[in-house]
Each structure stands twice: as structure tokens, then as C-alpha cells.
Amino acid sequence: MIDAAKELVEICTERKVKVATAESCTGGMISELITSVSGSSAVIEFGLCSYSNRIKHEILGVSEATLEKFSEYSEQCAKEMAEGARRVSGADIAVSTTGVAGPSGGTSEHPVGEVFIGLSSSKGVFAKRFLFSGNRDEVRRSAAYEALKMLIVSVYD
Numbered sequence: 001m002i003d004a005a006k007e008l009v010e011i012c013t014e015r016k017v018k019v020a021t022a023e024s025c026t027g028g029m030i031s032e033l034i035t036s037v038s039g040s041s042a043v044i045e046f047g048l049c050s051y052s053n054r055i056k057h058e059i060l061g062v063s064e065a066t067l068e069k070f071s072e073y074s075e076q077c078a079k080e081m082a083e084g085a086r087r088v089s090g091a092d093i094a095v096s097t098t099g100v101a102g103p104s105g106g107t108s109e110h111p112v113g114e115v116f117i118g119l120s121s122s123k124g125v126f127a128k129r130f131l132f133s134g135n136r137d138e139v140r141r142s143a144a145y146e147a148l149k150m151l152i153v154s155v156y157d
């Protein structure tokens with residue numbers, strides 16, 4: 001994972017791209033990976049651990065309607081989290097994570113390992129659903145790694 005973080009810092013530095021994160025199930029892991037790379041201060045603009053729905057709503061602007069209709073474990077929530085992080089920070093690109101890391105909390109509708117990763121940039125906003133296997137740490141690490149890869153691809157585009 002550190003190689004992905006290094007690549008992200010290198011290409012963002014080269015292209016003068018600022019990054020923001022809004023993390024729920026990854027709990028700051030993406031920001032930690034990015035900031036573990038020397039020179040990351042030229043890249044990381046903002047990182048928020050938005051674990052509670054109150055923070056998702058009050059700081060990131062996730063609508064109450066989204067949280068009520070789709071839940072915090074949804075594509076819609078991931079999109080709004082990424083948009084909110086980009087708006088609040090002024091960064092060029094923002095990534096978000098929300099999901100069920102486990103081992104508890106899963107349901108038939110939202111099983112353990114389900115994670116939505118959102119991305120917001122000047123090109124638009126989208127989110128992708130993943131279903132990771134493994135224990136809590138493995139799910140969180142897998143989500144952080146996929147988020148880094150999505151950021152890298154977005155910066156290259």
C-alpha cells in the first residue's frame with residue numbers, strides 16, 4: 001500500500017494536485033498512508049474521520065434524506081461525502097469511504113465487508129461498491145488501498 005501512496009504523492013506533486021479525504025470505515029487510514037510519504041505536505045489538503053452521521057451531515061453536507069433513505073452505507077452517501085470534503089477543503093480531488101468493516105454491524109442488506117468509495121473532482125463525482133473479505137483490519141486496509149488506486153487513476157485522467 002505504501003507504494004500506491006508514494007505514487008500518489010509523486011504524481012500529485014508533479015501536477016500540483018491537492019487531495020482531501022473523508023473517511024468513515026477506514027478511520028483515517030488513507031490520510032495516514034499519504035502522510036507517511038515524505039513530501040506529502042505538498043499534496044494533502046484535508047483529512048476528516050467522519051465516523052458519525054452527525055459529522056457526515058453537519059460538516060460534509062450529506063443530506064438527512066440520503067442518510068434516512070439509503071443509509072450511511074450507500075453509494076449516495078459516499079458521493080456526498082466526497083463532494084463535501086472537496087467543497088470544505090478546496091482540494092482538487094477528494095475521496096471518501098463508508099461501509100461495514102465488521103466483524104459486527106452487517107445485515108443482509110449491508111453485509112460485513114461492503115464498502116463504498118466515492119470520488120469527487122472537476123470531472124464529476126462517482127462511487128463504487130466493493131465487497132471485501134477478511135477480518136476488520138483486512139477490510140479497512142483493502143478499502144484504503146482501493147481508494148488510493150482510485151485517486152491515482154483520477155489524477156492520471
